[in-house]
Every structure is written in C-alpha cells, then in structure tokens.
Amino acid sequence: MNNIMSTRDSGTGQVEKDEEIGSDTFNLAGRAYRSRLLLGTSRYPSPRIMVDAMEASGAQLVTVSIRRMNLADTSSGSILGYIDRSYYDLLPNTAGCYTAKEAVLTAKLAREALETELIKVEVIGDEDTLLPDVEELLKACQELVRAGFQVLPYCNDDLITCLKLQDMGCAAVMPLAAPIGSGMGIRNPYNLQIIRQRITIPMIIDAGIGTASDAARAMELGADAVLLNTAVAGAHHPVQMARGMRLAIEGGRLAYHAGRIPTRLYAVASSPTEGMIGRENP
Numbered sequence: 001m002n003n004i005m006s007t008r009d010s011g012t013g014q015v016e017k018d019e020e021i022g023s024d025t026f027n028l029a030g031r032a033y034r035s036r037l038l039l040g041t042s043r044y045p046s047p048r049i050m051v052d053a054m055e056a057s058g059a060q061l062v063t064v065s066i067r068r069m070n071l072a073d074t075s076s077g078s079i080l081g082y083i084d085r086s087y088y089d090l091l092p093n094t095a096g097c098y099t100a101k102e103a104v105l106t107a108k109l110a111r112e113a114l115e116t117e118l119i120k121v122e123v124i125g126d127e128d129t130l131l132p133d134v135e136e137l138l139k140a141c142q143e144l145v146r147a148g149f150q151v152l153p154y155c156n157d158d159l160i161t162c163l164k165l166q167d168m169g170c171a172a173v174m175p176l177a178a179p180i181g182s183g184m185g186i187r188n189p190y191n192l193q194i195i196r197q198r199i200t201i202p203m204i205i206d207a208g209i210g211t212a213s214d215a216a217r218a219m220e221l222g223a224d225a226v227l228l229n230t231a232v233a234g235a236h237h238p239v240q241m242a243r244g245m246r247l248a249i250e251g252g253r254l255a256y257h258a259g260r261i262p263t264r265l266y267a268v269a270s271s272p273t274e275g276m277i278g279r280e281n282p
Contacts, residue, residue: 024253024257026202026224026225027202028061028152028171028172028202028224028225029117029118029150029152029171029172030150031089033060033061033089033225034058034060035057035058035059035060035061035246036219036224036225036226036249036250036253037057037058037059037215037225037226037227037228037245037246037249038059038061038062038063038091038204038225038226038227038228039053039054039057039059039061039062039063039227039228039229039232039242040062040063040227040228040229040230040232040233041054041062041063041064041065041079041083041229042065042229042233043229043230043233043234044233044238045233045238047079047082049238049239050079050082050233050238051082051083052238052239052242053232053233053238053239053241053242054083054088054242056239056240056242056243056246057232057242057243057245057246058246059088059246060087060088060089061088061089061090061091062083062088062089062090062091063090063091063092063093063120063227063229064079064080064083064090064091064092064093064114065092065093065095065096066092066093066094066095066106066107066109066110067094067095067096067097067106089116089118090114090116090118091116091118091119091120091152092107092110092114092116092118092119092120093119093120093121093122093154094106094107094110094119094120094121094122094123094140095122096122096124097122097123097124097140098123098124098125098133098136099123099136100123100136100137100139100140100143102123103121103122103123103136103137103140103144104140104143104144104147107119107121107140107144107149108147111149117148117149117150118149118150118152118171119144119149119150119151119152120152120153120154120174120227121137121140121141121144121151121152121153121154122154123136123137123140129179130179130180130181130207131156131176131179132153132154132155132156132176134155134156134158134161137153137154137155137161138161138164138165138168141153141165141168141170142168145168145169145170150171151165151169151170151171152170152171152172152173152174152204153165153170153173153174154174154176154206154207155173155174155175155176156175156176157175157176157177157188157191157192157195158175158191159191159194159195159198162175162195162198162199162203163198163199166199166200166201170201171201171202172201172202172203172204172224173195173199173201173202173203173204174203174204174205174206174227175191175192175195175203175205175206176205176206176207176208177192177205177206177207177208177209177214177218178207178208179207179208180207180208180230181207181208181230181234182207182208182210183208183209183210183211183230183231183234184208184210185208185209185210185211185213185214185217186205186208186214186217186218186221187208189217189221192205192218192221192222192223193221193222196221196222196223202224202225203222203223203224204223204224204225204226204227205218205223205225205226205227206226206227206228207227209226209228209231209245210231211231211241211244212241212244212245212247212248213248214231215228215231215245215248215249215252216248216249216251216252216255217252218249218252219248219249219251219252219253219255219256220252220255220256220260221256222256225249226245226249228245231245232245
C-alpha cells in the first residue's frame, strides 16, 4: 500500500504533515499489517478476478474456507494455487461448522495443512440467518485458545459475548454488521461503539458490509479493520469495488483519527459575520 502524505503551511511558516496511512499499522496476533482490509476468497466469477481484486484491495490477509476446499491441492487450478503466500497471509476459517467439535477439528486440520496459528472461528446456529451459536462459539474458542491458536471469533454485536472472548484470550473479536452476505450494512452502530469503548483487543467488523460507505462507516466508528467477501465478489465489477473498499477504509480511518464535528439541530455559519458589508455591527 502506498503511503499517503500531504503538507500544508499553517500560516506560521511551519509545515504540518498529515498522518501517513502507511505508518498507521494494524497489529494482529503479533503481526503488523499496513492494510486494514481483510478479504475473502469465495464466490468470485473466476480465479483471475479474485487475484485482481485482492491486488486492488491492498489486502495482506485473506480468508479461506477450510471445509470447502481440498487442502492437499495446491496446484494452479486450486484457490491455494492462486494465492501468493510470499505476500498474503492466510486466515483459515471454520465456515460451515455448527458445533464446537466441528470447529475445533477444522481448525486443527487448517493448522496442520497451512502452517498457521491464525483461525477465524465461525460456529453457526441457524441456517437461514447464519447467526452465531454463542454457546458453541465460546466452547470452541476456549479450547482453541488453550491449544495455542490465535483465535478470531465471528460473533454477534453483543458486548457481553465480546468481553468473554477477550477474557479467554482471543486475539480479536469480529462482531457482525449484519447477517452474512446480506449487504445490509451496519444495523446497530451503537452496539459497535460500546464494544469499541469496552474492549482492548482489535475489533474487526465482519459480515453484512454491502458497499464502500458501509466500510467507511465501520472505520469511523473505531473498528480496527473490516473483513468482507460478498460485497466485492458479488459486485458487478469486483476489482473496482475492491479498490473502492480500500479507499473507503483508508478515508474512514483518517476521519476517525481527525475527529468529526459535533452534530447540531440548527445551522452554524462557517464564515464569520462580523464586519460583513452592509451589516451594522452592534
């Protein structure tokens, strides 16, 4: 990712420097990433478009679904064969698991095959909504943390669940913005704000992002990163959308650090009224 830096004269002769995006690294499980966009590798029209979208997104960490691929196949025709592992870190996930037992077994297979301690834990409780089964999720994460994994759980936007996951030693929490693949955007920003204020580990917004403005909003709320797949893979032009997401996340991160103005019920003039022509001063 290219560093972005601009300079301006403050009027005192001192040159001020804007924050360099490249120096604002995202630290996760002992690794530092320049990009705060995590990208999925499923449902692209073709492997070539997937690779081009990955490049356009600037992502350095990409997710792969363990239960939906042949881990032994790293040929040029497999998903793993298309991913340059000298540049991209892999984040295997347990998508498709409905019990803690399934998720733990899948995670262990991923660690053996892909040689990574990172694991995104999904334990689904309902086929229609794909919402997490919190009880089974907590059981799976507890066991995987004890087994030495760096655990990133996909969870509800629920503070208590996130606090429990943090307390057991998870590397991050990944609350949903909306149901997986729905594209509905952030449904409950207030819950996400509360989670951000109360937890000290990274918060990655996962699931439900539909377009660039959703990603920017997630970052403006204080998210450390955004994970998405369908919003890019299912777009009419995935590569363009990947670049749009990249720029949105960068812009949202800068806006979060810059600090937005307070909202007001009435207008406040942006220009001073004192000394205006034709206006009598008191």
